Amino acid sequence: MPQTASLAAHEISCQRGGRLLFADLSFALGPGEGLLVTGPNGAGKTSLLRIIAGLLPLHAGRIEGGDESVPLPELYHYVGHLNGIKSALTLRENADFWVDFLEGDSSGVEEAFKRFGLIELEDLPAGLLSAGQKRKLALTRLFAAKRPIWLLDEPSVSLDTASVKVLDEAIAQHLAQGGVAVVASHTPLKVKFAHELKLKLEPLP
């Protein structure tokens, strides 16, 4: 698994519900570069991330990830609005599932649990967690398996300031190791992003 990667988009556009969200969008990220996506609600930040993750079809243009013409699932993590946590499983069982399913190793999870302060809670059912703790558990997925491309959709929502700092450090460390991150966020993060993309709300026709 290569730990450095590149990600590029060439004139991609996105259409949702018959409405053009953005068109002719291009960016190129080399190893260690981050992209911050900003813009008003409904401008297409989530759609952009889901397109890169391959969950939404590409309307036009193309995306290149790594050396391949399509970003392979093995290359990226996608953490979206929904946490993807199973309430009936404990924190540890949730994390262990990701490790096994994503073919990672559990040492990263251990580290992330300590950093986010979840280690004392690991035997509790995840349904008992607060919104911020659930978010932190969802973010530990980033460490369950090493992936060079991180796609984060509002990662800091409902996190406290200390946890935002941990997240900041984690993204910075990921970039320093040659990873790539695309982050959509309203709250300012301290990480230096090499590129910034401002999406505008296109007027309705």
Next chain:
Amino acid sequence: MKGAWALLRRDIVLSWREGGTIGTALGFYLVVVAITPLGLGPDLNLLSRIAPGVLWVALLLASLLSADRIFHNDYEDGALDVLATGPLPLELVAALKSLAHWVTTGIPLALLAPVLGLLLNLPIDAYPLLVLAMLAGMPAVSFVAAIGASLTLGLRRSGVLLALLVLPLYVPVLIFGVATVSAASVGLASPWPPFLILCALSLASIVLAPIAAAAALRTALR
């Protein structure tokens, strides 16, 4: 391989812990079969003649109760995004989740069937084949149910629509399932030809249904 096993194990654990799935299906099966003799009267000959049909129809209805859960919870809480962007192909994910449904619903229901056969005066000789036929036929039921579950993903009150979509597809399973058990209980014809067709239906569903379910899941994720 490790990922596939982890997903199967997770789904079985979840259906046990979230509750409702196994218990409701078994309870429903019991109640439907138990009230049938009350409606038909105490004619033992009639009951033993219609027993295979009643047991199979009730089995199909009971297994549909939990069918909409195959993908629904994962869709609601975002876990389906993780599953769809993981290293396993979505077809395999759909197949594993259908398999988990067979383990958690199909096997318990098939094992309960002999107890219910008693209520309907089914001849004792037919019990081994009754269980065998249900175990062999239920994969077809679970895998086809997964198609319906993925097509109705994101809809409100999807359970009824799911039943409308899927029940007509169960007709072959019903016909050959009942034929197997009837042949075993009456003893005039060999039960093995319909049983083998039932196995073939299950094998075909295991291969084909996950492809359809995965296609529907991709549309649902958009």
